[in-house]
Amino acid sequence: MIKRALRILLLFALVTVLGLGLWARYGPKPKPAPAPVVVSQETPSEAPEVRPGRDSRPPEAHLVTAAKGSMRNPSEGSCGPYRRVSDVRQQQLLEICERVAAPLEGAFRRRFGLEPRGVPREGVFLFESRKAFQSFAQKDGRLRAGYAGYANGAKGFVAIPAGSLDPEIFATTLAHELTHLLLRRAMGPGLPPWLSEGLADAMGDPATPAGLGELTGFAGVEGQARRLRDAYRGGVAASVQSIVSRRRSEFDQGALSFDYEQSALLVRFLLLHPALGPRFRSFLEDIAGASIHDPEQLPQALGKSWSQLDGEFRAWVLASG
Numbered sequence: 001m002i003k004r005a006l007r008i009l010l011l012f013a014l015v016t017v018l019g020l021g022l023w024a025r026y027g028p029k030p031k032p033a034p035a036p037v038v039v040s041q042e043t044p045s046e047a048p049e050v051r052p053g054r055d056s057r058p059p060e061a062h063l064v065t066a067a068k069g070s071m072r073n074p075s076e077g078s079c080g081p082y083r084r085v086s087d088v089r090q091q092q093l094l095e096i097c098e099r100v101a102a103p104l105e106g107a108f109r110r111r112f113g114l115e116p117r118g119v120p121r122e123g124v125f126l127f128e129s130r131k132a133f134q135s136f137a138q139k140d141g142r143l144r145a146g147y148a149g150y151a152n153g154a155k156g157f158v159a160i161p162a163g164s165l166d167p168e169i170f171a172t173t174l175a176h177e178l179t180h181l182l183l184r185r186a187m188g189p190g191l192p193p194w195l196s197e198g199l200a201d202a203m204g205d206p207a208t209p210a211g212l213g214e215l216t217g218f219a220g221v222e223g224q225a226r227r228l229r230d231a232y233r234g235g236v237a238a239s240v241q242s243i244v245s246r247r248r249s250e251f252d253q254g255a256l257s258f259d260y261e262q263s264a265l266l267v268r269f270l271l272l273h274p275a276l277g278p279r280f281r282s283f284l285e286d287i288a289g290a291s292i293h294d295p296e297q298l299p300q301a302l303g304k305s306w307s308q309l310d311g312e313f314r315a316w317v318l319a320s321g
Helices: 002-026 061-070 091-101 104-112 130-139 167-187 193-204 222-233 240-245 259-272 276-287 297-302 306-318
Strands: 075-079 082-086 123-126 150-152 157-160
Touching: 061 082, 061 130, 061 157, 075 091, 082 091, 091 123, 091 167, 104 167, 104 193, 130 157, 150 167, 157 167, 167 193, 193 259, 222 259, 222 306, 240 259, 240 306, 259 276, 259 306, 276 297, 297 306
Parallel strands: 082 123, 123 157
Antiparallel strands: 075 082, 150 157
16 A cells, blocks of 8 residues: 555656656746846937038039130139139239138128038139130020129039229129129029029129128119119119019010119118118028028018018118219
8 A cells, every 4th residue: 555655656756847847848938037228328429410502513624624725825723712714814813813702701601691501612714805705605505695704503613704804893793703602502593583693792792802892881882873763763663572573584684674783782771771681681591492482581581561671772772872
């Protein structure tokens, strides 16, 4: 009887041991303890700021070749931060080029409150003769080569018949055209013509052979102010709303046009106005990089109706003389 009981106990012990082994091998596994969460003490790097506008472009090689091909004895140098290609013989003009171009970007920032994107890489083509300038302009596909110069930011250059211009005209023209390059870098292409030309004039008109000038009153725009005064008194000047609403194809058309005068003076009026100046600079910042420009944004930003804006601008112009 005792032997039988011992056999039963041994059999039970053996079954228990085998069962525990099988459970350990084939039973459910315990879940591992969760790994401790490590909180990084490093500040994640911030994404680089992407400014509106377009990066500058160096002048296309075939255009540099075309410019040199239209010049006599061309040479290269610098015009401030820009690459200069020129056959101009007057050293005075080359010195004006440096005095105007070198401080232009800093003055642009201060005057408009805008930050150009990237660094300047464009070229400045200065021609000794107007004939050479016109020859190059035709190669570039510009049909209207009668201007004192022009800028093409998309192709990366400014072209000016410098040798055929008085030093005063050359200084204002250079500052005006280089400002178009800066506007492309700060605000992008496709600005409304009144704004593009008016802002370029706000940098160009005060410039002299001695360098850039300050924007004060009607200094540097006496002739434009006189013509616009006469247009207002004769009842032939357009309204501010009309000027602001014009597309490039509609700008400065017809035998009697004051579009350039109104654009230059309107931008000057807004920049110099104690109350409207800060609002106008905020407006410039707000529309930078926009692909579509709504004329109604201007009076909204200024807190004025079209009629109020028109009346105040007209009174300012008429009070100039």
